[in-house]
Each structure stands twice: as structure tokens, then as C-alpha cells.
Amino acid sequence: DAGITQSPRYKITETGRQVTLMCHQTWSHSYMFWYRQDLGHGLRLIYYSAAADITDKGEVPDGYVVSRSKTENFPLTLESATRSQTSVYFCASSESSINEQFFGPGTRLTVL
Amino acid sequence: AQSVAQPEDQVNVAEGNPLTVKCTYSVSGNPYLFWYVQYPNRGLQFLLKYITGDNLVKGSYGFEAEFNKSQTSFHLKKPSALVSDSALYFCAVRDSDSWGKFQFGAGTQVVVTP
Numbered sequence: 001d002a003g004i005t006q007s008p009r010y011k012i013t014e015t016g017r018q019v020t021l022m023c024h025q026t027w028s029h030s031y032m033f034w035y036r037q038d039l040g041h042g043l044r045l046i047y048y049s050a051a052a053d054i055t056d057k058g059e060v061p062d063g064y065v066v067s068r069s070k071t072e073n074f075p076l077t078l079e080s081a082t083r084s085q086t087s088v089y090f091c092a093s094s095e096s097s098i099n100e101q102f103f104g105p106g107t108r109l110t111v112l
Numbered sequence: 113a114q115s116v117a118q119p120e121d122q123v124n125v126a127e128g129n130p131l132t133v134k135c136t137y138s139v140s141g142n143p144y145l146f147w148y149v150q151y152p153n154r155g156l157q158f159l160l161k162y163i164t165g166d167n168l169v170k171g172s173y174g175f176e177a178e179f180n181k182s183q184t185s186f187h188l189k190k191p192s193a194l195v196s197d198s199a200l201y202f203c204a205v206r207d208s209d210s211w212g213k214f215q216f217g218a219g220t221q222v223v224v225t226p
Contacts, residue, residue, distance in 0.1 A: 031212060041154070042118075042202060043216040050212055058213060090155055097212050098144055098163050103155030 003027075006091050006104040014112050019078045023091030031094045032074040033101060034058075034066065036087040043090065049074055050097070079094050081111045114139045116205045118217035119217060125224055130155045131193040133220045135186045135203030142208040145186040147177055150219075159201075173197070198220040 004025040013019050023032065030051050035043040035058075045058030047066040055066050063085060065077045074093075079087055088108050092101040113137045125131050137143055144163050148156040160171025166180045177188045186203060203217040 033212070033214070035216070040218060042218040043204075045214055048212040048214075056212065059215070085161075087152075092156075097206065098161075100146065100158035100161060101148075101156075101214075103157070105155050106153075 003093060004093055004102055006089075006107050008107060010108050012080050013109045013112065015082060016080050019081050019109065021076045021078075021089055021091075021109070023074045023076070023104060025074075025091075025093040025102075026104075027093065027095070027112045028071055029093035029095050029102075030071070030097075031101075032068065033092040033094075034064070034074065034076045034094065035090045036085075037090060037106075038087050046076065046089075048092065049081055050059065054109055078109075083107075085109065086111045108112050114205055114210065114213070114215050115208045116179070116203055116215050116217045118201075118203055118220045120220050121218075122221040122223060125193045127195055127224055128165040128224050129189040130190050131188075131197065131222065133203075133222060135188065135217060137184050137186065137203075137205040139205060139207040140209060143179075143184075143186075144206040144208060145177075145179065146214075147171065147175070147186075147188050147205040148202045148204065148216075149170070150202065152199075156202060159188070193222075195224050195226055196223045198222055200224050 036044040049055040091104040094101045147159040162179045
């Protein structure tokens with residue numbers, strides 16, 4: 001089906017482990033984004049990408065790594081998970097930087 | 113630097129009454145402004161945007177917003193609220209000088225009572 005998907009939907013991990021959250025979109029949108037949603041903070045931008053191999057840091061990039069070798073995929077890696085990274089993570093895509101973003105269903109990550 | 117503020121954590125309104133959700137912003141260049149809505153356990157859905165042109169923007173589900181440059185505001189409005197409008201609403205801004213760095217407000221919970 002067309003759209004934007006995230007996997008896994010739920011993940012429990014331990015402090016210090018590496019975790020990768022996947023994001024896939026079928027529209028061939030140029031722009032992709034990773035956000036985290038925490039109570040009281042709304043959505044905060046972690047990383048964004050304008051095209052394959054073009055990425056940049058957002059508001060809260062520390063502890064995260066991204067890559068974009070293919071237009072349709074934008075994985076987010078937590079290199080060494082910490083409890084403060086417990087959050088709901090949303091991936092989004094848009095056709096251009098002035099078009100609306102389409103959001104995935106989110107991944108709820110718990111770091112013990 | 114850019115910032116966006118939603119001054120109300122929650123807005124309560126009776127069904128059939130007008131609904132307003134406030135948003136103010138700060139950018140160094142020109143603002144690109146968006147409103148999104150989030151229903152429980154779902155991703156965000158786009159409502160409307162202002163890029164340029166008419167200050168009054170009409171969007172999905174009967175919502176509209178007015179861009180006010182002098183007051184640096186972009187308030188979301190609906191003339192007659194429905195119970196189904198109860199959700200979390202987010203305002204987002206991007207500076208025209210920044211190619212992808214969007215900033216979202218903290219969100220406003222709207223509760224519409226029958």
C-alpha cells in the first residue's frame with residue numbers, strides 16, 4: 001500500500017543498546033524528517049533530509065544517527081540508548097520544503 | 113533563530129460554539145506556517161498552511177487560519193465546533209531562510225463538549 005510506514009511500532013530496549021527505527025515512504029518524496037514527541041515539548045525535530053545523501057541536524061540530534069542511501073528510506077539509529085530517549089518517534093515526508101508533511105503512525109520506544 | 117508558541121495547553125468549548133486555537137511565531141525571514149491535528153495514538157494530519165498570498169487560509173474539516181504579520185500570529189479557527197474536533201492541535205513554523213528546519217509548538221488540547 002502507498003504511504004509512509006514505520007517499524008517497529010513498539011520497542012523496549014535496555015540502556016546502552018543500539019536501536020534502529022525504520023521509516024519507508026512510497027511517494028518518492030524528496031524530504032524526510034524524524035521527530036520525537038514528549039509531553040510538554042510537542043514535536044521536536046531530530047534530523048531531516050532533502051534528498052538521498054543530504055541530511056542535517058534538527059533541534060535535538062545528540063545521540064542519534066541517520067542515513068539516507070535511498071529516497072524511500074530514512075532509518076534513525078540510537079547508537080547507545082539512554083532512558084532520556086524514551087519517547088514516541090514520528091517519521092514524516094513531504095514533496096518539498098513548503099508542502100505539507102505526511103506522518104507515519106509512530107514508534108513507541110521505551111529504554112529501561 | 114525561529115520559535116513558535118501555543119499559549120494555551122487546553123481549550124474547552126461547547127459544541128456549536130466558535131473554536132480558536134492560538135499560535136504566535138518568531139522568525140528572521142519570512143514565515144511558512146502550518147497547522148496539524150493529532151488524534152489519540154495516531155500520527156499528525158495536515159490541516160492548512162500559509163506560504164504567501166491571502167492572509168485568510170481555508171483548510172480541511174471547516175478550519176481556517178488568519179496570518180497576521182504585525183502580531184506575528186497564525187490563529188486557527190472554526191466557526192462551529194464539533195465533538196469530533198476534540199484532539200491535539202499543533203502549529204508549526206519554518207523560516208524561509210531554513211530549507212527544512214521546522215519547529216512545532218507544544219500543542220493545544222481541544223475539548224469539545226456536547
